[in-house]
Amino acid sequence: MKVRLKDLYIEFFLLGIQLLGGGYVIVPLIQQSIIDKRHWITNEELVNFYAISQSIPGIIAANISAFVGYKLRGKRGAATALLGIITSPIISILIVALIVDYLLKISFIQSVFWGVGVAVIILVYLTIKEMWKNSLTDITSWIIFLGCFSASFFFKFSPVLAIISSIIIGVSYKLILKRCEK
Secondary structure, three states: OOOOOOHHHHHHHHHHHHHOOOOHHHHHHHHHHHHHHHHOOHHHHHHHHHHHHOOOOOOHHHHHHHHHHHHHHHHHHHHOOOOOOOOHHHHHHHHHHHHHHOOOOOOHHHHHHHHHHHHHHHHHHHHHHHHHHHHOOOOHHHHHHHHHHHHHHHHOOOOHHHHHHHHHHHHHHHHHHHHOOO
16 A cells, blocks of 8 residues: 555644654654554564664654655655654744743643643653563563663763664674574
8 A cells, every 4th residue: 555645744744743742752653643543664663763763863753754754655755754743843833932931921831831741751651661562572682771771871871872882783693693594
C-alpha cells in the first residue's frame, strides 16, 4: 500500500498539534497513530528511528518524522512528514510570542504549564518502557547498556561518547558475528 503524501502530511500535522513537552512525547504518539492505527511502520523501525534521531543533531520529533516519511515515500515523504510535524508548532510559537508576557501573568496558564510538565514525565516513562522491551533483547545489548549506564552514571562519561561507543561496539559485534557465520 502506497501512502498518499496528503495523508502523511495530515497525520504528522495532527501529531505536531499534540507535541506539548518536547520530542520525547512523539514516541508514544507515533506508536498509537502510525503503528497501531495506520500500520505504516513497525515498533522495531520506530526504535531504530528513535535511536538514530537521538544520535544526530536536530529536533527528535522532526528527525523521527523525516525517517518515517522517507521509509514510506522516499525524499518527498521525508519532506512532507517533516513539514507536517513542524507546521502547528511554528504557528503556536508565533501566536505565543505575540502574547507571552500577558500569558505568564495568568495563574491558570501557570497551572497548565505545570500539568503539562507532569504529563511529559509520564510519556517519557512510557517511551523508556517500550524502548526497553524492544531494545534489550539479548545478552550483548544488556552488556552494552550496563556498560554505558555505569560509565555515564558512576564516572560522568559523556552521553555523546556513550552513544558513539554503543554504536561502535554494536556495529563491531554484528560484523564479527557475520564473519563467524561464514
